[in-house]
Amino acid sequence: MSIIPVILSGGGGTRLWPMSTAEKPKQFLALTAAQTMFQLTVQRVCNRAIFDAPLIVANAGHAALVKDQLDAIGVTDARLLLEPCARNTAPAIALAAIAVSDPDAVLLVMPSDHVITDVPAFHGATQSALALVEQGWMVTYGIAPTGPETGYGYICMGEPLGSGLRRVDRFVEKPTRDAADAMLAQGNYSWNGGIFLFRADAYLNALAVHAPDILHAAQQAMAGAVHNGASISPDAKSFAACPADSIDYAVMEKAQQVAIIPVSMGWSDVGSWDALYDLRKQDSSGNAITGTARTRNASGNLIHADGIRISVNGVDDLIIIANGQEVMIMPRGRSQEVKDFAKD
Amino acid sequence: MSIIPVILSGGGGTRLWPMSTAEKPKQFLALTAAQTMFQLTVQRVCNRAIFDAPLIVANAGHAALVKDQLDAIGVTDARLLLEPCARNTAPAIALAAIAVSDPDAVLLVMPSDHVITDVPAFHGATQSALALVEQGWMVTYGIAPTGPETGYGYICMGEPLGSGLRRVDRFVEKPTRDAADAMLAQGNYSWNGGIFLFRADAYLNALAVHAPDILHAAQQAMAGAVHNGASISPDAKSFAACPADSIDYAVMEKAQQVAIIPVSMGWSDVGSWDALYDLRKQDSSGNAITGTARTRNASGNLIHADGIRISVNGVDDLIIIANGQEVMIMPRGRSQEVKDFAKD
Numbered sequence: 210m211s212i213i214p215v216i217l218s219g220g221g222g223t224r225l226w227p228m229s230t231a232e233k234p235k236q237f238l239a240l241t242a243a244q245t246m247f248q249l250t251v252q253r254v255c256n257r258a259i260f261d262a263p264l265i266v267a268n269a270g271h272a273a274l275v276k277d278q279l280d281a282i283g284v285t286d287a288r289l290l291l292e293p294c295a296r297n298t299a300p301a302i303a304l305a306a307i308a309v310s311d312p313d314a315v316l317l318v319m320p321s322d323h324v325i326t327d328v329p330a331f332h333g334a335t336q337s338a339l340a341l342v343e344q345g346w347m348v349t350y351g352i353a354p355t356g357p358e359t360g361y362g363y364i365c366m367g368e369p370l371g372s373g374l375r376r377v378d379r380f381v382e383k384p385t386r387d388a389a390d391a392m393l394a395q396g397n398y399s400w401n402g403g404i405f406l407f408r409a410d411a412y413l414n415a416l417a418v419h420a421p422d423i424l425h426a427a428q429q430a431m432a433g434a435v436h437n438g439a440s441i442s443p444d445a446k447s448f449a450a451c452p453a454d455s456i457d458y459a460v461m462e463k464a465q466q467v468a469i470i471p472v473s474m475g476w477s478d479v480g481s482w483d484a485l486y487d488l489r490k491q492d493s494s495g496n497a498i499t500g501t502a503r504t505r506n507a508s509g510n511l512i513h514a515d516g517i518r519i520s521v522n523g524v525d526d527l528i529i530i531a532n533g534q535e536v537m538i539m540p541r542g543r544s545q546e547v548k549d550f551a552k553d
Numbered sequence: 554m555s556i557i558p559v560i561l562s563g564g565g566g567t568r569l570w571p572m573s574t575a576e577k578p579k580q581f582l583a584l585t586a587a588q589t590m591f592q593l594t595v596q597r598v599c600n601r602a603i604f605d606a607p608l609i610v611a612n613a614g615h616a617a618l619v620k621d622q623l624d625a626i627g628v629t630d631a632r633l634l635l636e637p638c639a640r641n642t643a644p645a646i647a648l649a650a651i652a653v654s655d656p657d658a659v660l661l662v663m664p665s666d667h668v669i670t671d672v673p674a675f676h677g678a679t680q681s682a683l684a685l686v687e688q689g690w691m692v693t694y695g696i697a698p699t700g701p702e703t704g705y706g707y708i709c710m711g712e713p714l715g716s717g718l719r720r721v722d723r724f725v726e727k728p729t730r731d732a733a734d735a736m737l738a739q740g741n742y743s744w745n746g747g748i749f750l751f752r753a754d755a756y757l758n759a760l761a762v763h764a765p766d767i768l769h770a771a772q773q774a775m776a777g778a779v780h781n782g783a784s785i786s787p788d789a790k791s792f793a794a795c796p797a798d799s800i801d802y803a804v805m806e807k808a809q810q811v812a813i814i815p816v817s818m819g820w821s822d823v824g825s826w827d828a829l830y831d832l833r834k835q836d837s838s839g840n841a842i843t844g845t846a847r848t849r850n851a852s853g854n855l856i857h858a859d860g861i862r863i864s865v866n867g868v869d870d871l872i873i874i875a876n877g878q879e880v881m882i883m884p885r886g887r888s889q890e891v892k893d894f895a896k897d
Contacts, residue, residue: 227864505893517861517875520571520894522883524871529882531861536880538873539866549849550864 211261212335212406213314214254215305218247218267218275218321219292224481224544226551227535228513236322237274240479241488247275247321248282253328254317255284262286264308265321266301269293269442286439293445299459300451302405303416303427304443312410315342318456319404324488326475334472337372338406341468347407347415348374349461351399351471357389360480360545362401362457364469365392377467380457399471401457403478406470412460420459426451482528482544486511500531511541555605556679556750557658558598559649562591562611562619562665563636567895568825568888571879572857580666581618584823585832591619591665592626597672598661599628606630608652609665610645613637613786637789643803644795646749647760647771648787656754659686662800663748668832670819678816681716682750685812691751691759692718693805695743695815701733704824704889706745706801708813709736721811724801743815745801747822750814756804764803770795826872826888830855844875855885 221234229235236247244252254260263284267275269291279287290304302318309316317335325331331350338348351364360383367378380401384392392398416424426447433444461467479485489497489511496504500514502521509526512519517531526541537550565578573579580591588596598604607628611619613635623631634648646662653660661679669675675694682692695708704727711722724745728736736742760768770791777788805811823829833841833855840848844858846865853870856863861875870885881894 503894505890514880517878517880520879520881522881522890522894523887524882524884527868527882529880531880534861535864536858536861536873536875537864537866538868538871538882540868543867546849546866550847550866 211315212254212259212317212339213261213309213409214251214263215302215316215318216247216250216254216263216265216321217298217301217318218265218271219295219301220320220322221268221295222322223548223551225479225485226547227532227537228515228530230532233274234271234322235479236320237271237278240485241324244282245278246323246479248278250319250321250323251279251284251287252282253325253331254319259332260317261314262288264288264290264305266290266292266305268295272440289440291440291442293443293448295453296448296451297453298456299416299420299454300423300427300448302412302456303423304431304448306409306412307427307431308441309409312408312413314409315339315406316409316412317404317406320478322479323403324475324477324479327473330472330474334373334470334474335406338374338468338470340372341370341374342406342408342411344466345408345411346370346466346468347405347411347461347464348468348470349377350402350404350406350476351469352402352476353471353473354393354398354400357386357393358400359384359386359389363389363392363398364401366397366399366469366471370468374468374470377461377469380462382457399469402476405456405461411466415460415464419463420452420454422452423454423459482511482530482539482547483541484544486528486541502529509541555659556598556603556661556683557605557653558595558607559646559660559662560591560594560598560607560609560665561642561645561662562609562615563639563645564664564666565612565639566666567892569823569829570891570895571876571881572859572874574876577618578615578666579823580664581615581622584829585668588626589622590667590823592622594663594665594667595623595628595631596626597669597675598663603676604661605658606632608632608634608649610634610636610649612639616784631783633784635784635786637787637792639797640792640795641797642800643760643764643798644767644771644792646756646800647767648775648792650753650756651771651775652785653753656752656757658753659683659750660753660756661748661750664822666823667747668819668821668823671817674816674818678717678814678818679750682718682812682814684716685714685718686750686752686755688810689752689755690714690810690812691749691755691805691808692812692814693721694746694748694750694820695813696746696820697815697817698733698737698742698744701730701737702744703727703730703733705822707733707736707742708745710741710743710813710815714812716814718812718814721805721813724806726801743813746816746820749800749805755810759804759808763807764796764798766796767798767803826855826874826883826891827885828888830872830885846873853885
């Protein structure tokens with residue numbers, strides 16, 4: 210049975226400002242390799258013996274960017290679902306589930322801006338989950354927590370369901386630090402990796418029960434969609450009327466047959482400059498540098514110089530990012546604070 | 554008796570890189586006011602009841618820049634001596650002394666990149682020195698040391714000569730820290746401000762005795778000079794053959810009739826980013842900002858953003874300078890280290 214990758218590229222994150230911008234958000238940047246995060250995501254499911262052609266859900270304003278980046282890696286069979294506006298993940302995935310003609314089709318839903326360094330482990334987990342998915346279960350991929358992060362969703366893992374899968378007992382969204390510490394100590398929790406595997410009809414059925422407004426708006430938008438080659442443009446007015454909600458809140462936390470497959474696959478959501486520093490190759494002084502930069506008596510700095518040359522002397526543990534006509538400087542460990550700048 | 558200001562604009566300093574560059578060195582930048590350092594220097598001697606039209610000695614490559622900056626402040630009577638190459642101050646002043654037709658003329662020699670906040674004090678000192686200068690003495694302006702700086706020249710002040718002037722007993726160039734401490738404790742020392750007052754013939758006579766090679770080369774260069782309106786271009790080949798030396802080493806340290814006029818006039822040579830921070834207006838957090846910058850939880854920073862927006866969060870006491878396609882970051886107190894970057 211083949212699997213249809215659904216790649217969610219609609220995000221416009223501010224956490225990697227000033228490199229990530231509304232015009233060219235994080236997924237379209239080459240942050241961890243020569244390829245962009247989006248390209249790496251597409252290449253992760255490029256084996257057509259296992260995966261069907263991907264379905265890309267992206268902001269209509271990024272259509273040209275998506276096509277260019279697909280062309281650059283020689284992927285010619287992708288279909289594009291171009292959102293006229295952002296309505297979070299539940300509606301985006303609804304468009305994809307409706308666009309798939311075969312209701313038995315299995316969808317592998319993935320954000321386009323995550324790192325997975327152990328792709329065989331990812332593929333192995335996907336294969337392990339298929340039997341339950343065919344029975345109508347909805348599966349999420351669980352990441353072993355490495356610290357008491359308060360920015361992630363946590364999942365309490367329940368009874369074993371075979372092949373390494375476990376029933377989801379409970380979702381805990383963005384806990385307090387104390388709650389995160391308690392879950393880590395308890396040991397039976399995974400981070401919610403935001404990657405999902407389910408049959409298209411299982412998702413649409415769950416929407417019908419738990420978020421009928423979203424299902425209805427998505428169906429209307431697809432009924433009025435304009436098809437142009439491999440691109441599908443849902444009706445803007447219908448989709449604008451759709452409530453915005455995440456798949457976690459709208460469906461996963463409420464549905465009955467929800468399972469988790471814990472998998473160790475070198476996952477990172479690259480959700481901050483600090484996370485990127487950890488992923489980056491560092492020189493002997495602990496500086497992680499991309500672009501044109503010079504360092505003297507400097508250590509532990511993350512430096513990205515795009516178009517501008519950065520010269521630093523005698524400073525340690527800073528994040529220094531230059532892009533276009535913007536330069537941002539802050540200490541490592543405080544990269545969440547970048548959001549205040551990105552707003553203006 | 555009128556005084557001819559000789560304004561030395563040939564410097565190409567690297568200490569304020571990346572703002573100061575070979576194409577547009579420090580004296581041509583607006584560092585401390587709306588006017589550039591050069592313009593402030595010219596305006597300091599603009600009273601034609603006291604000062605004759607100035608003679609500007611500049612690098613030939615900066616001729617257009619000099620003319621533009623003179624035009625912008627409405628100074629139309631300046632003469633330009635355009636050096637075909639840099640040979641330090643002794644030859645530059647020799648060109649000026651030769652260019653002046655009247656051997657009795659008094660020259661007021663000034664660098665074009667110093668700050669003097671108390672101009673009346675400067676003028677007062679100049680008037681006080683004139684009587685000795687007319688008798689053939691060469692006078693240097695002494696600055697009261699404010700700390701054991703090792704980058705300046707010190708002057709040991711000897712017997713009083715009247716009108717506040719004192720004989721120069723000894724020059725001490727760029728002392729060790731211990732030597733600087735000792736001179737401060739001793740109390741009888743001034744910094745050498747690099748500003749001089751003397752008759753043109755006194756300087757040329759001293760050159761003839763102590764640096765005849767420089768005098769000869771300068772005379773040859775002026776004999777072959779091309780005059781073009783208010784601009785004089787000395788002969789390049791002759792001037793290239795001139796030994797490079799400072800007026801201090803070549804003349805002042807060796808001549809007999811050398812006096813110092815100590816003067817408190819708010820002097821600074823703006824010789825480093827740290828010096829500029831001290832001169833700049835600071836906000837309530839101690840940040841001194843020019844250009845487009847945003848600060849959050851940041852204090853004591855010197856920020857200059859030219860064409861680039863700088864956003865800093867959570868950093869203190871840094872020097873952050875953006876100019877063109879260069880950004881330089883270092884801690885305050887270490888700005889001497891910028892020279893290493895400026896070389897490349």
